[in-house]
Amino acid sequence: MIKLVGVEKTLGGQPVLCGVDLEIPQGKLTTIIGRSGEGKSVLLKHMIGLFKPDRGEVWVDGTEISRLKGTALNDARKRFAMLFQGAALFDSLTVFDNVAFPLREKLGLPESDVARRVGEKLDQVGLTGMGHKFPAELSGGMKKRAGLARALVMEPEILLIDEPTTGLDPLMAKTIHDLIVAMHKTFGFTAVMVSHEIPEIFAISDWVAMLKEGKIAAMAPSKEFQQTTDPAILEFISVGGTVALAHAVREG
Amino acid sequence: MVTAMITRLGRTTLFLLGEMGRMLLFLVATIAWFTRPPLRPLQILKQLHFIGFKSSFVVVLTAAFTGMVLGLQGYYSLRKFGAEAALGSAVALSMIRELGPVLAALMVTARAGSAMTAEIGIMRITEQIDALDTMAINPLQYLISPKLVAGLIGVPLLVAIFDVVGIYGGYLVGVELLGVNAGSYWSSIESAVEWKDVYGGILKSISFGLIVSWVCCYKGYYTRMSAEGLGTATTEAVVLTSVLILVWDYFLTSVLL
Numbered sequence: 001m002i003k004l005v006g007v008e009k010t011l012g013g014q015p016v017l018c019g020v021d022l023e024i025p026q027g028k029l030t031t032i033i034g035r036s037g038e039g040k041s042v043l044l045k046h047m048i049g050l051f052k053p054d055r056g057e058v059w060v061d062g063t064e065i066s067r068l069k070g071t072a073l074n075d076a077r078k079r080f081a082m083l084f085q086g087a088a089l090f091d092s093l094t095v096f097d098n099v100a101f102p103l104r105e106k107l108g109l110p111e112s113d114v115a116r117r118v119g120e121k122l123d124q125v126g127l128t129g130m131g132h133k134f135p136a137e138l139s140g141g142m143k144k145r146a147g148l149a150r151a152l153v154m155e156p157e158i159l160l161i162d163e164p165t166t167g168l169d170p171l172m173a174k175t176i177h178d179l180i181v182a183m184h185k186t187f188g189f190t191a192v193m194v195s196h197e198i199p200e201i202f203a204i205s206d207w208v209a210m211l212k213e214g215k216i217a218a219m220a221p222s223k224e225f226q227q228t229t230d231p232a233i234l235e236f237i238s239v240g241g242t243v244a245l246a247h248a249v250r251e252g
Numbered sequence: 253m254v255t256a257m258i259t260r261l262g263r264t265t266l267f268l269l270g271e272m273g274r275m276l277l278f279l280v281a282t283i284a285w286f287t288r289p290p291l292r293p294l295q296i297l298k299q300l301h302f303i304g305f306k307s308s309f310v311v312v313l314t315a316a317f318t319g320m321v322l323g324l325q326g327y328y329s330l331r332k333f334g335a336e337a338a339l340g341s342a343v344a345l346s347m348i349r350e351l352g353p354v355l356a357a358l359m360v361t362a363r364a365g366s367a368m369t370a371e372i373g374i375m376r377i378t379e380q381i382d383a384l385d386t387m388a389i390n391p392l393q394y395l396i397s398p399k400l401v402a403g404l405i406g407v408p409l410l411v412a413i414f415d416v417v418g419i420y421g422g423y424l425v426g427v428e429l430l431g432v433n434a435g436s437y438w439s440s441i442e443s444a445v446e447w448k449d450v451y452g453g454i455l456k457s458i459s460f461g462l463i464v465s466w467v468c469c470y471k472g473y474y475t476r477m478s479a480e481g482l483g484t485a486t487t488e489a490v491v492l493t494s495v496l497i498l499v500w501d502y503f504l505t506s507v508l509l
Contacts, residue, residue, distance in 0.1 A: 050382055070390075071288075077388040088383040091374075102387045105394075154387075 001026045002047050002158065002192070007056035007066075008214075009042060016042050018214030019056070024207075029184050029191040031201045034211035035236070040194040041085070043211060044160050047192065048080050049073050060158070078106070081156035085163045087147030089135040095122070096131030099150045106154065121149040125179060141172035145179065152183060159184075161193040173197060177204050198237050202226055210236070278392075278470050285390050286397035295398035296405075303364045303399070303465075304406030308413060310359050315414040318351055319343060319421020326422070327430050336426075340437035341444030343422030344415075348445060348453045352415040354501055357460035360407055361493045365468035368399055369489040372472030373482040381473070396469045403465030404458060411457035452508040459504065460497050467493045 002024040009017040016039035024030050024047075032040050045051045046058050049065045058066040065076050089098045099118045103109050109117075122131055125145040135143060144164055151159060164180065165173035177197070181204045184191050195201050201208065202222045209219035210233055218225065218233055228234055326342045372395065375381050384391045419441070426432040471489035475482050 045382070048386055050385055074388040074390060077386060080386060082383070082386040084379045084383060086378055088379040090380055090383075091378075102389075105389055106387065160386075 001059075001061060002190070003057075003059040004043075004046065005057045005059070007043075007046055007053040007058060009039070009046070009051060009054055011042065015214060017046075017053070020211070020214070020216055022209060022216050022219065024190060024192055026190050027188055028206035029181070029193065029204065030207040030209060031193045031195050031205040032209050032211055033195065033198065033201065033236070036196075038211045039214060040211050041162050044082075044162055044192060044194050047158075048077060048082060048160055078154075079157045080160065081151035081154060081158070082160040083144070083147050083151045083162065083164055085166055087135070087143040089143060089146055089150070091135050093134075094131060095127065095133050095135070095138070095146045098135070098146060099131075099153050101150065102154050117153060118149075121153045122146075124152075124183070125149045126175075140167050141176065144168070144176050148176075148179060148183070152187065155187065156189055158190045158192070161191060161195075163194050163196065165195065165197055174200070177201075180204065199226075274474070275466070275470050278473065279466050282392045282396045282400055282466075282469075285393035286401065288393065292394070292398055295394070296401050299398045299402035300406050302367075303360065303402045304409055307360050307363050307406070307410055310363055311356050311410045311414050312417050314355055314359050315347075315352070315417035316421040318355060318414075319347065319418030319423075320425045322346055322351075322418070323422035323425030323430070327426050327432065336432050337436035338440050338444075339422065339426045339432050340419075341440040343426070344419050344441040344445050345449060347415045347418040347422075348449050350501070350505070352411045352418060353453055353456035353460055354497060356411045356414040356457070357407055357464060357497050358494055360403075360410060360461075361464050361468070361490055361497070365464045365493055366486050366490050368465070368468040369472035369475075369486045370482065372396075372469055373475035373485050376473060376475050377477055377479075377482060391473075396473065399469055400462070400465045403461040405461070407461030407464060408454055408457040411453065411460075415453065448508070452504075455508070456501060456504055459500060463496050463500060464493055467496060 002022075004020050004022040007017050007020040008015070020043060022043075032043065034040050042051055046053060046066070047060070049058075049068060053066050056066070057064055060076065060079070063076055065073070068076055089095070090101065093101065096118055099121055100114045103114045103117060118131065122128055125148050127142065127145055127149065130138070130142065130146075135146070138146065148164075161180065164176050168176065177200055180191070180193070193201070193205070202225070205222045207219065208222050208225040210217045210225075212232065218228060218230060220228070226237065228237075322343045323339065326339050327336060330336050330338055330342065372381075375395070381391045381395070384394055423434075423437055427434045427437050468489045471485045471492070475485040
């Protein structure tokens with residue numbers, strides 16, 4: 001289980017996180033919502049040690065990851081994978097080599113095993129036969145799928161997903177959401193996703209948490225979260241829903 | 253007015269000291285990560301190809317014309333004293349001691365150093381460096397240390413090429429064009445150039461190779477997260493590396509002489 005206790009972070013003189021207390025349930029898909037610039041991605045990066053809190057603690061199954069450095073931090077990260085907002089594919093490598101990268105670097109598998117496992121993952125994310133392409137030749141949705149394949153190829157226990165549908169059309173966004181849900185069901189990892197996609201995230205998440213003014217304003221199972229009486233949260237999720245409805249009407 | 257000036261001066265001094273400290277820590281951490289397995293010889297060879305082999309054309313071109321202009325200037329200066337026979341030693345000593353290491357390092361900075369900063373900076377902005385971290389692969393070990401090692405090996409080799417081509421450039425102008433005796437040219441080199449001149453040149457080129465890779469990688473690694481930030485980082489990398497090369501050259505020369 002991932003647990004954040006009183007996490008505070010200031011970036012460029014601006015307080016971003018102001019005492020975040022959060023527990024991520026094991027094996028569930030938890031989505032963190034909040035306004036742009038609230039620090040959701042910063043919060044996500046604290047969980048894998050890409051950011052160190054100024055104050056507070058980040059625990060992953062009894063290990064305080066926020067205190068680890070060097071090899072110990074690398075060892076702790078072996079349980080994680082992360083899908084970045086822009087997919088963060090290595091642009092000098094093909095899709096195949098991107099997905100194969102952690103297998104070759106971390107496991108040193110024979111090339112026949114690498115090819116088999118990469119092929120399986122590319123099939124699962126719907127990128128069969130695209131292994132030879134470079135990231136620059138892919139569409140936004142394909143990049144996200146390749147990023148997901150790379151994230152999942154090491155079969156992580158914890159998957160962090162940073163705004164997986166930003167910049168995608170609604171149809172592609174739904175495809176990516178469906179893919180994440182399918183992978184989550186198949187592999188049973190703990191997933192933490194940052195997203196703005198309201199109301200879609202309520203249908204796919206087990207838990208929803210809202211970050212507001214640097215703190216977790218609410219966290220509840222998805223269905224309960226929608227019945228909140230907090231006016232600020234209600235406003236945020238109903239505006240999100242209205243925008244989504246307007247999109248849906250426009251799309252016919 | 254005076255207080256504001258002192259405050260500004262203090263702030264700038266503190267910033268510069270902080271930056272120097274960060275740069276030093278970056279170098280120490282990179283060296284520490286390099287000594288841990290895996291050693292990644294293929295990555296080092298790839299970087300050696302980029303820093304060394306791909307810079308060889310521009311280095312040969314610069315060396316040839318530097319040697320030729322030295323031959324020309326040296327000939328007319330030495331002729332005033334009737335010492336044209338010493339042209340070979342003048343060209344060779346200038347090349348081996350100073351011009352070879354400094355000019356080759358400056359050319360590598362312009363060609364490969366700026367590209368290193370831009371490449372690492374783009375990787376930072378597009379979160380590719382963070383992606384390495386999340387895969388439990390240390391970016392200093394995977395990305396930076398092969399470039400550092402390639403700089404340490406590649407620049408001295410390029411300097412050696414620069415020296416040889418430069419001396420032949422001087423020969424071409426001095427002997428073939430202006431009529432200096434070929435035997436005098438080579439024998440003056442043989443009698444004037446000592447091992448300590450060659451050793452000093454090698455020492456300089458190794459340290460310049462370290463400066464180029466270190467500063468350019470550092471500037472790319474800590475680039476600000478914008479296109480403008482990347483442009484600034486690349487400019488700063490080239491300027492700082494060039495200045496450091498010239499300053500370090502003076503200090504090293506004063507110690508070696």
